[in-house]
Amino acid sequence: MTKQDDKRRKLLDRLSRQLAYTAPALALIAGGAAFQALAENSPTEAGVTKPHDTTLWLASAHAASDAEAEGEAEAKGEAEAEGEAEAEGESEAEAGSNAEVARPDDYIPNYAEEAGKNPDDLIARGxxxxxxxxxxxxxxxxxxxxxxxxxxGYQDTFNNPYPHAVAMGSNQFGMASVHANEMVQICMVAPMGAEPLPWDSEELAALSAYVVDAQQRYAEEP
Structure with missing residues (x-):
């Protein structure tokens, strides 16, 4: 082998070793650049989504889900609170209406009680x-x-002396039975759309006396 051939062989060996060292590094660098380019420039059509876009989408969807759940919970809470307030208001209104037509505590009627006989002039005024x-x-x-x-226009219960059950009193005011003057007040408030009469008034006493007289005449009819 000549010196020239030996020199060429040594040069080829050195180049081979350098290539062996640099080729994997170049492949790694090229692969990393390709991955980065794919991540940044890959198309989103046909459902292909960038990795960072996927992360952002998942975070957005999670936030939207939390907001929706919070909104539903808040709406449910408001609806329940409103329903409770409405029910409480209706209960208070019903109690107030009952108080308008029910005898006050320790009330003493200013007409003869239901089984008695009222003066003729009081009945005539009524x-x-x-x-x-x-x-x-x-x-x-x-x-x-x-x-x-x-x-x-009476129910069969009108055959019984007061106090007795009255459908209007039960249905609209929750009263199991009513006295004659309570019946007058119920009619004043409900069908006639007026304020109840003062409990100590002559008008209430006269109307109550007339209602008692009408009940007694109604019960005496065949």
Whole structure:
């Protein structure tokens, strides 16, 4: 082998060793650059999403889900609170209406009790008021529903002396039974749309006396 051939062999060996060292490094560098380029420039069409985009999307979806759950919980809480307040208001309103038409505590009637006989002049005063439309707020009088003689439009319970059950008192005011003057107040507030009469008034006493008289006449009819 000549010196020239030996020199060429040594040069080729040195180049081979350098290539052996540099090739993996170049491959690693090239692979990393390709991965970065793919991550940054890969298309998002057809459902392909960038890694960092995926992270952002997951975070956004999680935040939206939390906001929706919080909104639903808040709306539910408000609805429940509103329902409780409404129910409480209705209960208070019902209690107030009952207080308007129910006898006050320690009340002493200023007419003869239901089984007794009231004075004729008090009954006559009550009969005039029974036909008086000015007592109402809608042009009605007691006679509008119960006839000129006061004997129409009653349930079978009207055969019984007061206090007795009255459908209007039970359905609208939660009262199991009513006295004659409570019946007058119920009619004043409900069908006639007016304020209840003062409990110590002559008008309430006269109307109550007439209602007792009408009940007694109704029960005596065949």
């Amino acid at each position: 009969e005039a008021l029974y036909r008086d439309t000015s007592l109402s707020a809608n042009g009605l009088a007691c006679a509008s529903c119960h006839g000129a003689d006061g004997l129409n």
